[in-house]
Structures are given as structure tokens and as C-alpha cells.
Amino acid sequence: MLPALLTRQETHSSARRLTAIIGLLWLAALVCLPWADLDIRATEPLDELARIGWGLITPGWDDPASLVQALGQTVAFALLAVAISAPLGLLAALMFHWWPVRLLAAALRSVHEIFWALIFMQIWGLSATTGLLAILVPYTGVFTKVFAETLALQNRTPEQSLPPAWRLIRWLYTRIPQALPPLLQYTRYRFECALRSSAILGFIGLPTLGFHLETAFKQGQYSEAAMLLWAFVALIASIRYWLRPKLIPVYLLIAIWLLPETIGFSNPGYLWQFISQDIWPAPLLAGDLSGTFDWYWKLLSGQAWQGLLQTLLLSQLALLLTLLIVLLVYPLATRRLVGPKIWWPGRLLLLLMRSTPEMVMAYVFLLLLGPSGLPAVLALAIHNGGLIGFLVAGKSEMEYQRQQQQPLQEPSGLLLYSYVETPRQLPALLAWLFYRWEVILRESAILGILGITTLGFYIDSAFEEIRYDRAFMLILVTALLNMLVDGVSRWLRRLAEPQAVSAGRG
Amino acid sequence: MALFSLQQQSLGYAGRIVLRDISLTIRAGEKIALVGPSGAGKSTLLHHLHQLQPDQIALCPQADGLVELLSAYHNIFMGGLDRVSPLAAMWNLIRPLAQARQQVAQVARQLGIEAQLWQSVDRLSGGQRQRVALGRALYRQQAIFLGDEPVSALDPLQGKLLLESVLSQHQTAVVCMHNPELTLALFDRVIAVANGGILFDRPASELSQHDFDALYQGGSMTDEHASNQPTADQGLPTSCISPAQPGFNQSNREQ
Numbered sequence: 001m002l003p004a005l006l007t008r009q010e011t012h013s014s015a016r017r018l019t020a021i022i023g024l025l026w027l028a029a030l031v032c033l034p035w036a037d038l039d040i041r042a043t044e045p046l047d048e049l050a051r052i053g054w055g056l057i058t059p060g061w062d063d064p065a066s067l068v069q070a071l072g073q074t075v076a077f078a079l080l081a082v083a084i085s086a087p088l089g090l091l092a093a094l095m096f097h098w099w100p101v102r103l104l105a106a107a108l109r110s111v112h113e114i115f116w117a118l119i120f121m122q123i124w125g126l127s128a129t130t131g132l133l134a135i136l137v138p139y140t141g142v143f144t145k146v147f148a149e150t151l152a153l154q155n156r157t158p159e160q161s162l163p164p165a166w167r168l169i170r171w172l173y174t175r176i177p178q179a180l181p182p183l184l185q186y187t188r189y190r191f192e193c194a195l196r197s198s199a200i201l202g203f204i205g206l207p208t209l210g211f212h213l214e215t216a217f218k219q220g221q222y223s224e225a226a227m228l229l230w231a232f233v234a235l236i237a238s239i240r241y242w243l244r245p246k247l248i249p250v251y252l253l254i255a256i257w258l259l260p261e262t263i264g265f266s267n268p269g270y271l272w273q274f275i276s277q278d279i280w281p282a283p284l285l286a287g288d289l290s291g292t293f294d295w296y297w298k299l300l301s302g303q304a305w306q307g308l309l310q311t312l313l314l315s316q317l318a319l320l321l322t323l324l325i326v327l328l329v330y331p332l333a334t335r336r337l338v339g340p341k342i343w344w345p346g347r348l349l350l351l352l353m354r355s356t357p358e359m360v361m362a363y364v365f366l367l368l369l370g371p372s373g374l375p376a377v378l379a380l381a382i383h384n385g386g387l388i389g390f391l392v393a394g395k396s397e398m399e400y401q402r403q404q405q406q407p408l409q410e411p412s413g414l415l416l417y418s419y420v421e422t423p424r425q426l427p428a429l430l431a432w433l434f435y436r437w438e439v440i441l442r443e444s445a446i447l448g449i450l451g452i453t454t455l456g457f458y459i460d461s462a463f464e465e466i467r468y469d470r471a472f473m474l475i476l477v478t479a480l481l482n483m484l485v486d487g488v489s490r491w492l493r494r495l496a497e498p499q500a501v502s503a504g505r506g
Numbered sequence: 507m508a509l510f511s512l513q514q515q516s517l518g519y520a521g522r523i524v525l526r527d528i529s530l531t532i533r534a535g536e537k538i539a540l541v542g543p544s545g546a547g548k549s550t551l552l553h554h555l556h557q558l559q560p561d562q563i564a565l566c567p568q569a570d571g572l573v574e575l576l577s578a579y580h581n582i583f584m585g586g587l588d589r590v591s592p593l594a595a596m597w598n599l600i601r602p603l604a605q606a607r608q609q610v611a612q613v614a615r616q617l618g619i620e621a622q623l624w625q626s627v628d629r630l631s632g633g634q635r636q637r638v639a640l641g642r643a644l645y646r647q648q649a650i651f652l653g654d655e656p657v658s659a660l661d662p663l664q665g666k667l668l669l670e671s672v673l674s675q676h677q678t679a680v681v682c683m684h685n686p687e688l689t690l691a692l693f694d695r696v697i698a699v700a701n702g703g704i705l706f707d708r709p710a711s712e713l714s715q716h717d718f719d720a721l722y723q724g725g726s727m728t729d730e731h732a733s734n735q736p737t738a739d740q741g742l743p744t745s746c747i748s749p750a751q752p753g754f755n756q757s758n759r760e761q
Contacts, residue, residue, distance in 0.1 A: 163585065173599070
């Protein structure tokens with residue numbers, strides 16, 4: 001019955017189709033539940049929670065200069081990476097009709113910033129080059145795809161009356177200025193993402209926020225950790241006040257000056273050795289065919305399979321939990337549902353949820369609950385629940401303001417929530433959820449860095465053991481998984497929402 | 507010399523045939539008006555002609571094809587993109603080239619929009635936008651002009667003056683027209699399109715207002731009324747089109 005409901009032409013009711021999709025999510029999560037590792041292994045989680053909670057309300061920092069420096073370097077990496085990757089992405093978007101460009105963009109964005117950082121670190125060490133490239137390489141891929149899609153949506157009439165000229169020149173005069181507002185809006189949104197990416201790069205040793213955060217947590221300095229977190233949230237919440245177009249050149253100069261002094265030097269010979277030798281298994285280099293086969297079979301049936309399974313299980317559970325959290329929190333930031341008094345604290349809660357990077361949240365939950373998949377599921381669901389809740393509340397708010405002129409006869413309270421508002425927002429909500437599915441999957445692979453046995457765990461271990469061949473193959477598996485999910489989620493989105501919802505991607 | 511020659515061709519768009527088995531020859535030096543009820547296939551025919559040699563044609567499309575965020579200067583300038591180097595074209599977006607500035611200003615003066623040259627076109631009225639679109643076509647500097655109701659948002663007198671000047675600057679012109687008076691005054695050959703084919707193709711001197719009335723009575727009159735207000739979607743104040751234009755509007759009302 002489910003497949004019949006999922007093919008659109010078979011259904012007569014949109015509500016039934018949406019219910020079927022949600023039913024599928026429950027089913028997938030229930031199937032995953034027995035296999036996922038969700039034990040609580042900490043001895044006294046409540047004591048630790050109390051200490052962290054106390055830290056959160058008593059933020060403090062002994063050395064303000066180092067705090068400013070950590071924040072400054074976090075912004076510097078993000079700003080420079082976006083300043084380089086957005087124009088590169090725009091250029092590549094002009095060539096998006098050429099399939100090698102499409103393939104390259106898909107490949108670049110299917111590997112997470114952290115994995116790129118781990119790769120570049122082998123070549124350039126812990127340096128400015130590594131941090132910058134780790135963000136700008138995948139972001140170029142993302143910009144290429146989104147910009148190309150935006151440009152393709154533009155009206156073609158202006159181009160018709162132009163003389164023959166290079167596509168670059170023609171589009172500079174027509175489609176790019178036509179699409180400028182959405183292009184800028186997306187770049188701005190991506191900058192916020194880049195701030196988070198830059199912060200978590202600290203977890204693998206770059207001098208950004210994550211580095212200080214991890215140190216503070218390890219030493220049990222929860223007030224210091226809280227100070228960092230609050231400062232970061234304030235930074236993100238105030239972007240629109242300090243990111244002024246006219247100031248950007250000044251910021252860029254400061255950013256260059258703020259970057260860590262280690263530029264990262266590597267002789268070209270090593271780079272070549274890394275690409276041509278280090279990342280390939282020894283039997284393959286020796287030309288031993290059956291040995292190569294054994295090597296791949298062992299890796300794919302062992303670590304790759306284990307990691308893949310846990311990654312999928314955890315992201316499936318996180319997906320359902322995200323949905324539940326969205327349904328729980330979006331009313332808090334929806335004025336017509338909770339009134340003006342709870343609206344502001346509700347918005348603050350959602351801001352906290354979406355601007356705390358998953359990695360940081362997972363790290364805290366790991367401290368509390370001990371090493372298992374549970375911290376990852378919670379962190380992913382809370383972060384993404386906050387983000388989608390914010391988008392849903394924003395959409396509802398816009399419709400509310402539009403309707404205020406005309407008096408409506410509507411129920412109130414829980415009835416309004418369950419009969420009017422939620423059904424009205426559900427299609428967009430599900431579309432955003434499937435947009436985030438891809439992100440949740442990518443992130444759950446990444447959280448392995450913290451010791452949860454998803455793909456990232458095996459990749460991190462391989463790098464630690466200097467087994468680049470294994471690391472490379474596992475990253476490849478992760479990338480292919482991401483591309484696959486990208487395709488499936490696009491299909492599901494089309495099912496959930498006949499009209500495309502363009503916000504909230506990424 | 508025949509510029510365009512169609513033999514028994516069927517034209518359409520989106521998989522639908524609009525004009526069936528039409529034959530037509532257009533020679534250099536002719537000034538041709540395309541007339542007929544809305545939806546009869548005037549624009550389809552015009553776009554087909556454009557596609558035959560797009561690089562030698564100055565096109566003025568019906569939806570004016572302006573880029574909202576750019577100034578009138580840039581919108582006109584892009585008609586001459588092929589006359590400057592790619593680097594100069596890029597630079598011109600940041601700082602207008604001195605020579606192009608003079609030339610475009612002259613085109614604008616001729617069109618009466620010199621004062622609006624540096625405004626972004628989303629701030630212009632429907633009539634001003636049509637002048638900018640005409641400006642781009644003029645700045646293409648081609649021998650052939652194709653226009654799809656290029657002066658529909660202007661009042662008849664100004665429309666006549668502008669169209670006259672546009673026609674004098676092109677050796678050959680094919681223009682979709684609505685106003686019979688303008689059509690008879692400015693063109694030397696009139697092709698009427700209706701009912702999926704060419705209804706008549708005659709010198710303007712042999713035609714009278716009466717032929718137009720017949721054309722519109724013979725054609726599909728029902729949707730003509732709605733589309734007889736080309737200005738509505740271009741945000742032009744209604745005062746520009748009233749009092750009622752003579753001709754097609756009138757013939758409608760007589761129905």
C-alpha cells in the first residue's frame with residue numbers, strides 16, 4: 001500500500017500521501033532502533049550535567065585577548081573561504097552545462113569540510129592553507145550547484161536581444177544582475193554555515209573556536225566553554241548588524257592579517273607522492289591483482305560496511321527525532337500560536353539550537369552520556385530541529401502578517417496548532433526535512449571524529465595510523481553515499497511538495 | 507534580394523502549431539507591418555524570422571527584456587556588446603566606457619530618456635521602459651529591425667515619431683502592430699495573420715481602415731478585447747492610453 005501511496009498519480013488525497021511519508025520515517029526508525037548503539041555509558045551523568053549547566057549560566061574567561069583572537073580567526077577563515085569560493089562557484093556555474101563541471105562540483109561537495117581538512121593536513125600540516133582550503137573546496141562545489149540552478153531560473157527574454165558574445169559577458173549583463181538578490185542572499189546564508197564549519201575545524205587542531213572549546217571541556221572549565229559558546233551565538237545572531245557590504249574589503253584585509261602565521265609549506269614532490277602513491281593500496285601499486293581484490297574486499301566488508309551501517313542507522317533515527325522536535329518547537333516561535341510573550345524566548349531558544357554546531361553539541365552529550373550513538377542522534381536532531389523550526393516559524397509568521405488585515409474565524413490553542421497551522425506547514429516542513437536529510441547523513445558520518453563508530457571514526461583512525469590508502473577509500477565510500485542520498489532526497493522532496501521550496505537548502 | 511523566404515512552413519511553439527503552411531518572402535529594404543488578432547501567430551512568426559539569422563537582427567521583444575537592476579545606460583549598451591572586447595565589456599559594468607557613454611547618451615536623447623539614463627530600469631514607467639528597449643535595438647546597429655509592438659505603451663503621436671525614426675535607421679523592418687492608423691502611415695506592406703494562416707499580404711497603399719475592421723471581425727474577437735490593453739502589464743498609467751485609441755479598440759466596441 002505504501003508504494004502505491006508514494007507514487008503521486010495513485011493518490012487522491014495529499015494528506016494521505018504526507019501521512020504515508022511520515023509513516024515510512026517511523027518504520028525506518030523502528031527498524032533501525034535494535035541495531036543502533038544507543039547505550040548510556042556514563043557513570044554519573046546528572047552531576048556532570050549540573051556542572052555544565054552551572055557553567056552555562058556563569059560564563060567567564062580569564063584572558064579576553066585570546067578569546068577575541070579565537071573568534072577573530074574563526075571569522076577570518078569563514079570570510080576568506082566564502083570570498084574566494086563564491087566567485088569561483090559563480091564562474092563554474094557558467095559552465096554547468098558541461099558535464100565534467102557538474103561531476104566535479106558534485107564530488108567536491110560530497111566530502112565534508114573536516115575530511116578535506118584531514119586530507120590537506122597531511123600535505124600542508126596545521127596551517128592557514130589547510131583551514132582555508134578545507135572550507136573553500138566543498139563550498140565551491142555547493143555554490144556552483146546552487147548558483148547554476150538560480151541562474152537557470154531567470155527569464156530568458158533579455159538575452160534574446162543581445163548580439164553574439166561570450167556566455168560570461170552575456171550573463172554578466174543579463175542573468176547575473178537579474179539573479180543578484182537571491183545570489184547574495186544565499187551567499188550570506190552560506191557565510192553563516194562557514195562560521196560553523198570554521199569553528200568545528202578547531203576540533204582537529206586548527207586555532208579556531210572549536211580548539212579552545214575542546215580544551216576547555218577537557219579540562220572541565222565549563223564557564224570558559226560557555227563563554228566561547230555564548231560569544232559564538234552572539235556573533236551569528238548579530239551578522240546582519242556587522243556584515244555591511246561597504247565594510248567587507250576592510251574585514252578581508254583584517255582576515256588576512258589574522259590568519260595563523262603558518263602558511264603551510266610542502267614541496268611539490270611530496271604532493272605528487274601523496275596523490276600517486278600514498279593514497280593507493282600497496283598491492284595495487286605492485287600490480288598484484290588478486291591482492292588488490294583482497295584488500296578492497298576486506299576493507300569494504302569490514303570497516304566500510306560497519307561504518308556505513310552505523311552512519312545510516314543513526315541518521316535515520318536522527319531524521320525522525322528531528323521531525324518530532326520541529327513539531328514541538330516551531331510553535332514556540334510562531335506568534336499566532338503562543339502570543340507575543342513566549343514568542344521572544346521561543347525565538348532565542350531556536351537561535352541557540354540552530355547556531356550551536358552539531359559537533360559541539362555532540363561533544364557535550366558524549367561527556368554526559370558516554371560514548372555511543374545516542375549523543376550523535378540527539379545533537380543532530382536538536383540542531384536540525386532548531387533550524388527547520390526556525391524556517392517553519394518564519395513562513396508561518398509571514399502568512400500571519402499577510403492575513404492580519406482580514407478577520408478569520410479560526411480555533412485557538414491546541415486546536416489551531418493541530419487543525420490549522422501544522423497541516424498548513426507540513427508540506428514545506430517535510431521538504432525542508434528532506435533537504436536536511438543529506439546534511440544529517442553527512443554530519444553523522446563526521447561525528448565519528450568524536451569516537452562514535454560511524455564512517456568518520458574509521459577515517460580518523462586511518463589517518464592517525466597513517467594508512468592513507470584506507471582513509472582515501474573510506475572517504476570515497478562516504479562521498480558516494482552522500483551522492484546517492486542527494487538523489488533519493490531530491491526524489492522524496494518532489495513527492496512531499498509539488499512546488500519547490502527554495503529556502504533552507506545546504 | 508530575398509532576406510527571408512518561407513515555403514509552405516508550419517510554425518508553432520510548445521508542440522502546438524499556430525501557423526500552417528505559410529509562404530512568405532521578405533526582401534531587403536521593405537518596411538512590413540504584421541497585423542492580426544492576439545494569439546493569431548504574429549509573435550510566433552516574428553520569433554521564427556529572428557531565429558533564421560539572430561546575429562544580424564536588432565530585436566525588440568514584446569516583454570521588453572530589460573534587466574531590472576541595471577541602469578538604462580547598461581540596458582542600452584548591451585545591444586553593442588559585440589563591438590567591444592570582453593575585458594572592456596566587464597570594465598564597463600564598473601565604470602562606463604567614455605566612448606560608449608557618448609554614443610548611448612545620443613541614442614537616449616533621440617528617444618527622450620536622457621534624464622533617466624542612470625536610473626535602474628525598475629524605477630521607470632512603462633513608456634520609458636519601451637524607449638529603453640528600443641534604445642537597445644537601435645544600439646545593435648543592424649540593417650534589419652524586428653519589433654513586437656514596440657510602441658504599444660506610448661501615446662499614438664509619440665509612438666509615431668519614435669517608430670518613424672526607428673524605421674528610418676534600419677534598411678528592413680518587420681513590426682507587429684496594433685494601431686491601424688500608425689500601420690497605414692508608416693509601413694509600405696501589411697501582412698495580416700489570422701485563423702492559422704496569412705489572410706492577406708498587400709501594399710499599405712491598397713488598404714483602408716475598412717480592411718482592418720474586416721480583419722478583426724473575421725478573426726477571433728473574443729480574446730482581442732483583453733489583450734488590447736498591452737500597457738496593463740507594463741505598469742503604465744491608464745491616462746496614456748485614453749482617450750481611446752482610434753482603430754482596433756473602436757472596432758471592438760462596435761461589435
